Amino acid sequence: MQDWTEINPLHLSRVEKKAWLLPQLNQLTQLHSENCERYANILNGTGLPLVASEFDDVPYLAARLFKLLRLSSVEEGDVFKTLTSSGTTSQVKSQIVLDKQTASLQTKVLVKLLSSITGKSRRPMLLVDRQGLTNDKSGFSARGAGVQGLSFLGRDHTYALNEDLTPNWERIDQFIEKYKGQSVLIFGFTFMVWQYFVTELLNRGDRSLFDNAILFHSGGWKKLQDKAVDNHTFKSTTREILGESAAIHNFYGMVEQIGSVFVECSHGHLHASAYSDIIIRNQNTLEPAAFGEQGQIQVMSFIPRSYPGHSILTEDLGRLLGEDDCSCGWKGCYFEVIGRLPKTEIRGCSDVF
Amino acid sequence: MSSNITLFAGSQKVEDRSSAVIMPFDSSRVLFLSQLSEALLQGNYSAPLKALGFWLRESQIKAWKEEYKPNDHLLLAPIGRVFIVSPSNVEGLFAYSWSLSYLMGNQTIVRVSAAITSDQKKLFDLFNLIDEQTNGEALNNQAFLSYDKHSDWTRKCSDWCQFRMLWGSDQSIEDIRRVTLPAQSQERVFPDRYSISVLHLEEQDIPIISGLAESFARDVITFQQQACASPKWVIWYRTSKKIQTLFWDAVEKFIVGSFAKNETFMSAQYLCAFGAEVERVGGLSIVNYREIINDGVALRGVLGQFDQSCISEIGRAFPQNLQSISHYGLSHESKLELSKTSQVSQFCRLGEALTFTKNWDGVDLITVFSRKVRL
Numbered sequence: 001m002q003d004w005t006e007i008n009p010l011h012l013s014r015v016e017k018k019a020w021l022l023p024q025l026n027q028l029t030q031l032h033s034e035n036c037e038r039y040a041n042i043l044n045g046t047g048l049p050l051v052a053s054e055f056d057d058v059p060y061l062a063a064r065l066f067k068l069l070r071l072s073s074v075e076e077g078d079v080f081k082t083l084t085s086s087g088t089t090s091q092v093k094s095q096i097v098l099d100k101q102t103a104s105l106q107t108k109v110l111v112k113l114l115s116s117i118t119g120k121s122r123r124p125m126l127l128v129d130r131q132g133l134t135n136d137k138s139g140f141s142a143r144g145a146g147v148q149g150l151s152f153l154g155r156d157h158t159y160a161l162n163e164d165l166t167p168n169w170e171r172i173d174q175f176i177e178k179y180k181g182q183s184v185l186i187f188g189f190t191f192m193v194w195q196y197f198v199t200e201l202l203n204r205g206d207r208s209l210f211d212n213a214i215l216f217h218s219g220g221w222k223k224l225q226d227k228a229v230d231n232h233t234f235k236s237t238t239r240e241i242l243g244e245s246a247a248i249h250n251f252y253g254m255v256e257q258i259g260s261v262f263v264e265c266s267h268g269h270l271h272a273s274a275y276s277d278i279i280i281r282n283q284n285t286l287e288p289a290a291f292g293e294q295g296q297i298q299v300m301s302f303i304p305r306s307y308p309g310h311s312i313l314t315e316d317l318g319r320l321l322g323e324d325d326c327s328c329g330w331k332g333c334y335f336e337v338i339g340r341l342p343k344t345e346i347r348g349c350s351d352v353f
Numbered sequence: 354m355s356s357n358i359t360l361f362a363g364s365q366k367v368e369d370r371s372s373a374v375i376m377p378f379d380s381s382r383v384l385f386l387s388q389l390s391e392a393l394l395q396g397n398y399s400a401p402l403k404a405l406g407f408w409l410r411e412s413q414i415k416a417w418k419e420e421y422k423p424n425d426h427l428l429l430a431p432i433g434r435v436f437i438v439s440p441s442n443v444e445g446l447f448a449y450s451w452s453l454s455y456l457m458g459n460q461t462i463v464r465v466s467a468a469i470t471s472d473q474k475k476l477f478d479l480f481n482l483i484d485e486q487t488n489g490e491a492l493n494n495q496a497f498l499s500y501d502k503h504s505d506w507t508r509k510c511s512d513w514c515q516f517r518m519l520w521g522s523d524q525s526i527e528d529i530r531r532v533t534l535p536a537q538s539q540e541r542v543f544p545d546r547y548s549i550s551v552l553h554l555e556e557q558d559i560p561i562i563s564g565l566a567e568s569f570a571r572d573v574i575t576f577q578q579q580a581c582a583s584p585k586w587v588i589w590y591r592t593s594k595k596i597q598t599l600f601w602d603a604v605e606k607f608i609v610g611s612f613a614k615n616e617t618f619m620s621a622q623y624l625c626a627f628g629a630e631v632e633r634v635g636g637l638s639i640v641n642y643r644e645i646i647n648d649g650v651a652l653r654g655v656l657g658q659f660d661q662s663c664i665s666e667i668g669r670a671f672p673q674n675l676q677s678i679s680h681y682g683l684s685h686e687s688k689l690e691l692s693k694t695s696q697v698s699q700f701c702r703l704g705e706a707l708t709f710t711k712n713w714d715g716v717d718l719i720t721v722f723s724r725k726v727r728l
């Protein structure tokens with residue numbers, strides 16, 4: 001079996017991918033059923049198979065289980081850190097148990113995947129976040145993990161925001177001064193990039209700052225939808241500031257599967273790489289949906305070894321657009337995220353007589 | 354009164370402690386409630402509000418009046434000042450407890466959540482309308498308000514009241530209870546509860562199984578299993594597998610489409626994580642386990658089940674926070690046995706698990722809102 005590092009993540013065709021990824025997923029199902037009693041119980045109790053012959057048959061857990069249960073496949077002593085979902089106001093956070101191996105694999109895979117887009121050279125990097133984010137030892141957040149993972153792609157890391165999330169103009173100006181007209185790398189969470197960076201620079205009158213800048217951003221569109229900002233507006237406005245040549249890539253990923261993210265191509269589609277796959281399931285039957293049909297997004301990844309999160313049914317809605325034939329040239333299933341499942345109102349007991 | 358409150362109905366004058374004393378079942382109060390009832394039943398209102406209207410119908414109030422009528426030894430008198438904290442997301446609850454407090458002649462402050470539902474708004478509109486017809490007399494010592502929970506209003510109302518009634522989750526009740534009551538005041542709380550069905554079906558019940566299933570499904574669907582009285586487990590008492598299957602087949606017909614697939618899927622996986630096994634999947638997930646799994650997670654669209662042929666064992670299987678047993682086929686003796694061996698506070702027929710009664714959660718609400726005066 002091929003080592004993951006030898007795979008070109010965005011150029012593996014369906015047949016090759018199945019030969020590589022499916023056995024990895026089956027191994028993980030086996031591994032977790034041996035090491036996580038609750039996972040084994042779920043497989044047993046719901047009659048799910050240990051070995052899948054198609055991606056569709058890989059057992060999948062409801063994403064919300066990670067909010068309700070601590071699901072771990074390692075001894076407590078081997079827990080390196082526990083990630084918590086961040087950025088939402090919901091009181092219950094997902095808990096993702098990481099050992100050293102899985103944590104390191106997350107970072108390596110993310111770097112390998114994104115550097116297949118950016119190239120090997122490390123660019124000066126502007127992080128649209130606050131400086132102290134990755135130092136929070138108590139309750140390591142997914143946002144922090146994301147920033148830390150991405151930072152391997154760049155050099156001369158500059159944090160663009162103050163502690164109170166206002167722009168740190170001194171640092172931003174130093175960065176612009178130093179790298180004006182050069183190719184830089186920028187990363188941040190979609191909402192923060194828009195609200196605390198793009199909007200602020202726009203108001204200040206900054207235009208066409210860099211040459212061939214690359215922006216990665218992630219975290220979802222919910223808050224921007226509220227402000228009626230869609231991907232098109234986001235890109236065109238951001239290009240005004242960063243320069244027309246800027247490559248802007250959104251990516252989609254679950255806190256349960258940090259590393260094997262789904263990156264937006266030059267044609268505006270999210271792609272599954274060789275390290276991950278996606279299935280859209282009809283939200284009423286959970287049967288796989290056809291191309292173009294809206295349904296619940298199931299994500300799969302070969303990374304999670306310390307917790308049974310290699311195949312998860314999210315509460316996001318999406319639509320498959322095609323596979324291996326996107327005109328951008330990348331392989332893999334490509335899709336769009338449409339939104340969230342309609343929220344079931346949380347009503348505690350005795351909130352109703 | 355300071356400004357960080359919203360008054361939805363009634364009067365802020367309620368704070369005035371010197372308002373006139375009104376005895377239980379005073380005709381002015383009976384009139385207000387029966388006008389409310391009539392308006393709800395005749396107008397274009399939701400099912401929960403119609404249910405409230407039905408519950409408060411004049412004949413019902415008269416029946417209570419008869420039941421609690423004074424005799425040579427005893428009469429009911431109002432407590433005086435009552436403070437009710439009602440949880441968020443409730444269409445009907447505050448109205449049920451408030452109407453009994455009102456009927457008993459009390460001054461009442463009801464705290465509702467600031468985010469009122471459209472049903473609540475309609476109810477308050479109706480309160481105000483009827484109140485105006487009495488020139489504000491009817492509700493001049495009642496108040497329905499919301500305030501920020503971090504404000505000092507819980508403290509003020511707790512100091513003011515002689516009786517405090519709290520409805521809510523265990524957590525919110527514990528939070529409010531940190532605000533102590535004066536020694537002379539009483540309190541009653543309605544925390545998180547858990548409810549179960551016990552079914553005893555025999556061959557002779559097969560002809561009516563569809564009707565039973567429809568009633569049962571209604572209990573499960575209403576409030577998406579999130580009410581305290583919603584059944585969450587079924588204990589089969591001396592019922593054959595064949596009849597159980599017939600019952601679930603029939604329930605399926607009435608439940609289809611009532612729960613989001615994602616919920617039934619997640620809920621079944623959650624219970625299976627603790628060792629349960631899926632029996633069947635459809636509009637509901639049915640799982641088997643040897644005992645009740647109840648750790649406070651609000652699951653939807655799932656029912657656990659097991660068989661038990663010994664009544665006293667059933668009682669021991671129940672959680673400490675048991676409230677309702679909706680049942681079919683339990684004998685009087687079995688109910689006595691379950692009352693002894695468990696914390697049950699109400700038995701009900703299938704389809705009536707969510708019907709409010711004045712005896713609720715082990716308490717006679719008319720009695721708690723009044724003083725029994727020995728003559």
Ligand SMILES: [Zn+2]
Pocket residue numbers: 265266267268269271326327328329330334
């Ligand atoms: Zn593409």
